[in-house]
Amino acid sequence: LRKSRGIGGFAGTLSMDTLTPEQRSKRMAAIRGTNTKPELAVRRALHRAGYRYRLHEGRLPGRPDLVFASRRKVIFVHGCFWHQHKGCRTSHIPKSRTAYWAEKLDANAARDSRNIAALKASGWSVLVLWECQTKRLEVLVAEATAFLGPARLD
Ligand SMILES: [Zn+2]
Secondary structure (H helix, E strand, C coil): CCCCHCCCCCCHCCHHHHCHHHHHHHHHHHHHCCHHHHHHHHHHHHCCCCCEECCCCCCCCCCCEEHHHHEEEEEEEECCCHHHHHHHHHHHHCCHHHHHHHHHHHHHHHHHHHHHHHHHHHCCCCEEEEEHHHHEEEEEHHHHHHHHCCCCCC
């Protein structure tokens, strides 16, 4: 009976196959950086506030999370660790493999800066919202409203 559990055994518990659909989609979201929990929280809050937007516009630099095309404005929702939110407690570099992480995270931050510069150069306004801000959604919505202008219910 024990043998019928197959080759996977213990090692298999860490593979994608054994995750629940929810765990798998969470992990894929983390890898792709889209549809993450903070991003979904921002999308829901702004939708409730009456804003309409497109998602993950692939033709724009950095594939912005929310695109308000008629306003020529975009919003990124960044994870504090992966995008190195300056001064944020969750953005610290891990204590092991420090050089590896420092290089990787610096590269992420540099890529973000390039993308934002490219967007601005072609006339887009850019707002970056951070994961840690989603703990106070009313403040976040106020910031987004100041950036976007009033919502039109269209
Ligand atoms: Zn943060």
